[in-house]
Amino acid sequence: MSTATRARHSHLTIADLCAELGVARSTFYDWRAANKAPRCIKLPNGEIRIRRADFEDWLITLEDAA
DSSP states (O other): OOHHHHHHTOEEOHHHHHHHHTOOHHHHHHHHHTTOSOOOEEOTTSOEEEEHHHHHHHHHHHHHHO
16 A cells, blocks of 8 residues: 555544644534534544544535635
């Protein structure tokens, strides 16, 4: 698997996503409550992950809406 393909298949933590966007964790949870966050995966241990591909697709939808 190429580096680009592997990166596209990686998962982000909430902290990763917030750091990348420069937003507070509470902002992410506000977006999630309003169904405006990227699609999330809830792991059996209760932690949340966001697929890199879903995050990138979500960003594109925001660009299209602007």
